[in-house]
Amino acid sequence: MPFVLDQVMKRFIRQGALTVILPDGVERHYKGTRPGEKAAMHVRSAKALQALIVNSGLAFGEGYMNGEIEPVGCTLEQLLRVLMVNLQDTGHSFNRFEGAIRFVTRRLRQWNGARRSIRNVAHHYDLSGALYDLFLDQDRQYSCAYFTHADMTLDEAQIAKKRHIAAKLKLDRPGLEVLDIGSGWGGMALTLAKDYGARVLGITLSKEQLEVSRRRAREAGLEKQVQFELCDYRKVRSAFDRIVSVGMFEHVGVGNYDTFFRVVRDRLKPDGVALLHSIGRMDGPGSTNPWLSKYIFPGGYSPALSETLASIERSGLWLTDCEILRLHYAKTIAIWRERYAAAHDRVVAMYDERFYRMFDFYLTGAELSFRVQDHMNFQLQLTRSMTALPITRDYMFMDDMAGSGGPATVR
Template sequence: MIWLYRKLLDRCLVTLVRRGSFLVLWPDGSRSEYGGTPGFKAGIHLKTDEAVKRLALNPSLALGESYMDESLTPVDCTIHDVLSVLMDNQNDVSLPIIAIAAKTARLLRPVLQANDAIRSKSNVAHHYDLNGRLYSLFLDRDRQYSCAYFESDDVSLDDAQLAKKRHIAAKLKLDRPGLEVLDIGCGWGGMALTLAKEFGAKVTGITLSEEQLAAARARADQEGLSGRVSFELVDYRAMHRQFDRIVSVGMFEHVGAPNYTTFFKTVKSCLKPDGVALIHSIGRFDGPGATNPWIAKYIFPGGYSPSLSEVLGPVEKSGLKTTDIEILRLHYAKTLAHWRRRFAANRDAIASLYDERFCRMFEFYLSGSELAFRVSDHMNFQIQLVRQQEALPLTRDYIFEAERNASQFASASE
């Protein structure tokens, strides 16, 4: 039967690779070449018949798994080069086997993305309760695990992440000290601490990650901000207090499409009548889709990056008003490129925390994610929301002024 799986995989690659060049070394030592036009170049060695079978039957899942167990290895290139060829071509060709899997995943979204409070905590622990040192080895100093904001190509990752926080703070219109802010999905506390330190806000950060909670609380103590910043292990649905401002950065991807209406109704109920909310999330240009099955299994169970068409309906149903939408197009591709290089530079240290299989898993994740933003349909969006139209000025000038003032504040304090 192996000849049948090989023929099926061969036909898929003939159909898929129209741009660039792709080499396959088969388990029996033979080789096949695909494409041959200008573009990305890469090659793989399939070492076992089982790898051929799995790739033929479920390529979206088996590609990453085969790289993790080393039954697939790159030939004179990296896994990033391999994914570059495949993902660049996937934009133009829809393979039936992948399209069917994606359609099935969309039909199963009510189950796969149910994400009630118990499942949400389990999903968060899967990724965010890993060894804390892991993230310090490839993120910026503030451990911002979300899209940075590059004001120019030569900006460092640390400066781009600081710019992201200030950009979001400007949209929150923190125009007086003492404003109470809810940070939904506060991570390791960087956003909350910045809002308190630079803008005088009083911040409550909530998370479902016990590792992040402990780290965020320790940081608040170390920086002398415990009186102005508090962190709690709370599901967003259990929050019933009202705040002047609400911010959520990189958490909405974990909500799940079936829960969007509940999420935005919660934001509205927690927002004071004259309040402002800012949601920063990964999204997609090409309309509703499905989470890659490998990502869903190994990286972000229950996760999904929505299109704006899936988000704005629940926003409207909640009664909130959308006052500003910004699309960040290639900023996350640049962010992930920084993370990928830093991961590679610290690979030995990371392998000592886990093992080689974990390193290959993370390499596949970082490369695939970067390319999703660089050559595929992923982007980031920021949606500003209010309950009352009068909560914000008529023009966006206040955003630019706030960012300029924040930069001047930083220069004066250095």
């Protein structure tokens, strides 16, 4: 087995250096031809070593969770950085055959029908809300924040994100009917109602999030203005002036993109506006890491713009604006990671050490996917009519700068 590892690693490490300590204590050193960071890891069992060679994408994360793979003389972030830089360099796979199989079978693994979508959402979003309170902002915005200034706090950046999205929705009069697809814990819907006078229907598949959202609406005195329902986006039948979806499109699945945008088109009024905010990838269609798919986001996938826009074109919708957010999510997750690490003992008390290591691995890998690999966020503004919005983008910037002025920003 060490011989096979040697052959693979010699081809894999092209940048920086990696030391692998085998179960018997023997050290293997691999150095790339280009300078880069150094890291070391100890593979503590023959089982973990074999799994790494057979299915590295799954086995590395599992090995770390189980304590069978440990960083040595470095942090998890430093170790993952060396590995992920080289993954990017060699085509996103420690084993090219492994990566090819994942891509070919991705539609099957992402076939998120109504029942499967409920199970997938429950796997992650129905965890204890107390866990998310440990690292998210006060509004529980579990998506990319928007840092207009380098020294912004997380709460300030999440407020700025909601304001930025509201500006693109052009909420230029009170009483607009808004559909929030994937409404999370209700923060976006409540903000649009309170600050912009919108009437909002938020839909989610998470029972935990639904309960919290409804309680928040009651506490804010917005029950008549905001409703939350346990509902699949494919089941909505009403028409809306505005549609917003933040951080939900990653759970739709490639095979359902045409359906998703057809629903957006059919549910928009003729002069309506939609805003889609999603994680994406800049280098074309790919596949989801198998560890992430098994332990964190079953059925999840970060889409390439090319496959997203192809479905938009088939839907008949106008793409009226596209913005790429590059490092905003890296900054967001860095703060989440810091807060999560500080809450180590509380997480272990809620769950156990293995769970803590699982979520730590997820957050660390997620941040690095934006810093050293191909991930980014995109915001797509969509309409049914080419005349639904002004012919210049000035209104976005003016409304964004004006803040949550709601109807006062009408132009």
